[in-house]
Amino acid sequence: xxxxxxxxxxxxxxxxxxxxxxxxxxxxxxxxxxxxxxxxxxxxxxxxxxxxxxxxxxxxxxxxxxxxxxxxxxxxxxxxxxxxxxxxxxxxxxxxxxxxxxxxxxxxxxxxx
Amino acid sequence: xxxxxxxxxxxxxxxxxxxxxxxxxxxxxxxxxxxxxxxxxxxxxxxxxxxxxxxxxxxxxxxxxxxxxxxxxxxxxxxxxxxxxxxxxxxxxxxxxxxxxxxxxxxxxxx
Numbered sequence: 481x482x483x484x485x486x487x488x489x490x491x492x493x494x495x496x497x498x499x500x501x502x503x504x505x506x507x508x509x510x511x512x513x514x515x516x517x518x519x520x521x522x523x524x525x526x527x528x529x530x531x532x533x534x535x536x537x538x539x540x541x542x543x544x545x546x547x548x549x550x551x552x553x554x555x556x557x558x559x560x561x562x563x564x565x566x567x568x569x570x571x572x573x574x575x576x577x578x579x580x581x582x583x584x585x586x587x588x589x590x591x592x593x
Numbered sequence: 594x595x596x597x598x599x600x601x602x603x604x605x606x607x608x609x610x611x612x613x614x615x616x617x618x619x620x621x622x623x624x625x626x627x628x629x630x631x632x633x634x635x636x637x638x639x640x641x642x643x644x645x646x647x648x649x650x651x652x653x654x655x656x657x658x659x660x661x662x663x664x665x666x667x668x669x670x671x672x673x674x675x676x677x678x679x680x681x682x683x684x685x686x687x688x689x690x691x692x693x694x695x696x697x698x699x700x701x702x703x704x
Contacts, residue, residue, distance in 0.1 A: 484636075511690050523637070523680070523694040530689050538691070570636050580625055580690040584636035 481506050484585035486571050492591045493561045501556040501588050503571030511574045512554040513538070513582065514546060516567040523570065529554055561592045595620045595685050599695035606671055606702050614666040614698045616681030626664050627692060628657050629680040637680055671702045 484505045493499055503512065514526040525538030527546040535546045543565060545557045554573075558565060568589050572582040598617045606612055618626065625644050629637035641650045643659040650657050654675065656667040666679055678699050682692040 513691070520696070522696045523682075523692075525691060528689065528691060536689075572636075574690045576690060579642050580684050581627055581639050581642050582690065582692060583639060584629075586636050587634075 483507065484571055484573055484583055486569075486585040486588050488588060489586070490589050492593065493558075494593055495562060497561050498557070498559050499561065499590075500558075501569055501571075501590075503554045503556070503585060505552055505554075505571075505573040505583075507573060507575070507583065508551070509573035509575045509578075509583075510551075511576070512548065513572045513574075514544070514554065514556045515570045515572065516540065517570060517587075518567050526556065526569075561590075563592045566590060566592045595683055595693040597681055597683055597693055597695035599679075599681050599698050601698060602696065603699040604701070606668075606700070608672055608702055608704050609670045611667070611669045611671070613668070614679055614681075614700070616664040616666070616695055617662060618664070618681070618683045619662075620683045620685035620693075622686040624684040624686070624690075626659055627682045627684070628655075628664070628666055629682065631678045631680055631697070640679075668700070671700075673702045673704050676700055676702045 513528040515523045529535045529548040532551045571585040574582040596619045600615045628640040631637045641657040646661045678697045680697045682694045
């Protein structure tokens with residue numbers, strides 16, 4: 481099992497450009513999450529999904545959109561990137577039947593210039 | 594609002610020098626307290642889940658304990674490979690498994 485995978489691993493964008501980050505999990509987990517991690521700020525939840533076709537806002541959702549068209553995939557979109565979105569992005573998944581512990585992907589390092 | 598505070602921010606130990614990391618929390622209806630390890634440039638790696646006060650879990654040199662207000666991660670006779678950032682998180686109420694994380698403790702173990 482690959483667990484949780486994320487693509488791409490690194491990306492540099494110019495202000496105003498758009499991009500999509502892809503998260504995939506092969507553990508048949510119902511719940512999926514997107515976080516950002518910044519120095520001194522810890523991990524903060526952007527959006528999450530409790531099932532295929534459903535999404536909800538987390539702590540810092542502004543400037544991001546998400547979609548979950550398939551159970552195993554969770555996409556994070558930046559429509560118009562800003563320097564404040566420079567961060568490391570992590571995807572995670574969990575299952576309510578397995579104790580809610582979240583399993584994380586390796587992260588995507590995004591720089592917006 | 595759930596809150597998690599970890600201390601110290603950084604801890605330096607000599608190899609073999611045992612110590613503890615603290616995680617203080619406030620949460621409405623604790624569903625679970627989670628410990629993760631994060632190595633530089635990598636995603637957090639799940640270590641333990643604790644569900645109720647008095648519960649303890651062990652894995653190699655690590656032992657996690659839980660009270661109604663805090664959790665401790667005890668490290669016995671640490672080795673340099675235990676160097677990492679340790680993260681604590683809580684899930685409460687009807688949160689759909691959402692986690693609130695602390696800032697983490699950066700542990701460095703010198704040989």
